[in-house]
Amino acid sequence: MKLTLEIPDTTQIDETQIKEMLAAKLYETGKLSLGQAAELAGMSKVSFAEILHKYDVSLINYPISEMTRDAAAI
Numbered sequence: 476m477k478l479t480l481e482i483p484d485t486t487q488i489d490e491t492q493i494k495e496m497l498a499a500k501l502y503e504t505g506k507l508s509l510g511q512a513a514e515l516a517g518m519s520k521v522s523f524a525e526i527l528h529k530y531d532v533s534l535i536n537y538p539i540s541e542m543t544r545d546a547a548a549i
Contacts, residue, residue, distance in 0.1 A: 495526055496530055497515065499530035503530075509523065509524065
């Protein structure tokens with residue numbers, strides 16, 4: 476899929492930041508795997524994992540509700 480966006484110059488956000496931000500949020504919501512998100516951002520998996528904190532996204536995407544349920548099953 477190809478997507479074209481018009482971002483006003485006044486935002487001072489460059490194309491790299493937009494790709495990183497979109498990839499991070501899609502990873503956070505589970506829409507993309509780490510590898511897919513890294514590819515969207517144009518980065519290696521390791522590099523992408525290292526920038527997730529800039530967008531308040533955790534590398535470990537394990538919801539508390541699932542963790543609690545799994546712990547109760549043990």
